[in-house]
Amino acid sequence: MAAVPLPPEPQSPWPVSAWGERTLIMGILNLTPDSFSDGGRYNEAERAGGRVGEMVAEGADLLDLGAESTRPGAVEVEEEEEWARLEPVLLRLAPRAPVPLSVDTYKAGVAERALRAGAVIVNDVWGLRRDPAMADVVAAAGAGVVLMDNRVEPVDTADCVAVVAETLGDSLERARRAGIAPGRIVLDPGIGFGKTYAQNLEVLAGLSRLRTLGYPLLLGASRKSVIGKTLDLPADQRLEGTLALTVAGAAAGVDLVRVHDVRANWRAARMADAVYRAVPSSSP
Numbered sequence: 001m002a003a004v005p006l007p008p009e010p011q012s013p014w015p016v017s018a019w020g021e022r023t024l025i026m027g028i029l030n031l032t033p034d035s036f037s038d039g040g041r042y043n044e045a046e047r048a049g050g051r052v053g054e055m056v057a058e059g060a061d062l063l064d065l066g067a068e069s070t071r072p073g074a075v076e077v078e079e080e081e082e083w084a085r086l087e088p089v090l091l092r093l094a095p096r097a098p099v100p101l102s103v104d105t106y107k108a109g110v111a112e113r114a115l116r117a118g119a120v121i122v123n124d125v126w127g128l129r130r131d132p133a134m135a136d137v138v139a140a141a142g143a144g145v146v147l148m149d150n151r152v153e154p155v156d157t158a159d160c161v162a163v164v165a166e167t168l169g170d171s172l173e174r175a176r177r178a179g180i181a182p183g184r185i186v187l188d189p190g191i192g193f194g195k196t197y198a199q200n201l202e203v204l205a206g207l208s209r210l211r212t213l214g215y216p217l218l219l220g221a222s223r224k225s226v227i228g229k230t231l232d233l234p235a236d237q238r239l240e241g242t243l244a245l246t247v248a249g250a251a252a253g254v255d256l257v258r259v260h261d262v263r264a265n266w267r268a269a270r271m272a273d274a275v276y277r278a279v280p281s282s283s284p
Helices: 045-058 079-093 108-117 134-141 160-178 197-205 207-213 225-231 239-252 262-276
Strands: 024-030 062-066 101-104 121-124 144-148 185-188 256-259
Touching (some): 024 045, 045 079, 045 262, 062 079, 062 121, 079 108, 108 121, 121 134, 160 185, 197 207, 197 225, 239 256
Parallel strands (some): 024 062, 062 101, 101 121, 121 144
């Protein structure tokens, strides 16, 4: 009897043939009026489209669109308001975006609409643990997902890295139960979320330990308060600190960095990759 051909594997949402070849750059596009870093600058579809073109030209491998600020103390917005900010930008970008689009949301309803509109990745700052419907939405769409460590209050522990690993393990179990393919999952240790200043530094120093979980890692430390507190600088003056953490992440084996300043971080990552991964590269 002739063999029955298997259906082709669904195309991966991640812009990489093999993880670990180089550090990918995820460009941040905040569509919020109150983001800690660049709120209000790109909350119109035409201007957002222009910024997307700039980031791609600067070397962004994928783009992360957020319509609700997740900074500490930010006021939560209703699902309809979040979608109203996202929809015009996604409808404009998705048909022509040259790189994959990620949506930064923890609401399953927003994620479902965004995936239908052309996003292919969900960046969930609560790691499938806030909205019980999120895992099923991601699984049904065959989307990629970033599972981040998060909590309301910092934990009292002598080993924060172990707690982060445990929380990410819980998120991974939720993904497994929902049927999300392992190849679609990326983990984020959640720098700046539910951690003290000292714990953020501890997790940054322990990134290589999280590699043992067996999944690609994303580092989102761009302009974060851990940089501001270390260097005593406001958010718009934290580029050098961000670059230092991008290089440290590449040295620890991080697979993606989520950043505001794409070109500078692209250059820092390529230099670090040449040293730590022996991957020389020219400008984009």
